[in-house]
Amino acid sequence: MNTQTKLIDLTFLESFTKNDQGKMKRYIEMYLKSTPDIIEEFQKELENNNFENLRLKAHSIKPQAQYMGITTLKEVLIEIERVIRSGNDNDQLSSLIKKAKTISNQATIELQLFLHSV
Numbered sequence: 001m002n003t004q005t006k007l008i009d010l011t012f013l014e015s016f017t018k019n020d021q022g023k024m025k026r027y028i029e030m031y032l033k034s035t036p037d038i039i040e041e042f043q044k045e046l047e048n049n050n051f052e053n054l055r056l057k058a059h060s061i062k063p064q065a066q067y068m069g070i071t072t073l074k075e076v077l078i079e080i081e082r083v084i085r086s087g088n089d090n091d092q093l094s095s096l097i098k099k100a101k102t103i104s105n106q107a108t109i110e111l112q113l114f115l116h117s118v
Helices: 011-016 021-047 051-060 062-067 071-085 090-117
Strands: none
Touching: 011 021, 011 062, 021 051, 021 062, 021 090, 051 062, 051 071, 062 071, 071 090
């Protein structure tokens, strides 16, 4: 792995699963099967001015980000919700969606590397 700062911190997941590697693997696999796809839908929701759907999708994946210890993603999701509640600044939302995708892509790589190591 490169010298880039890791985005994931599995401390919470380790505690939640009592360090059961099998359970951890299942939770990570569930995250990988759903969350990146939901994040990919963000841009379509924005383009279609479906702000409430975008807000709900961002809200719905905050717990998964927390379980995987991806605090930067959780913070972006909270900011997406805040921007929508305060008036739908499309440029800011577009920037936040791009940031969420970038974080998600890197976290996905880190989680896949973890899965291959257990």
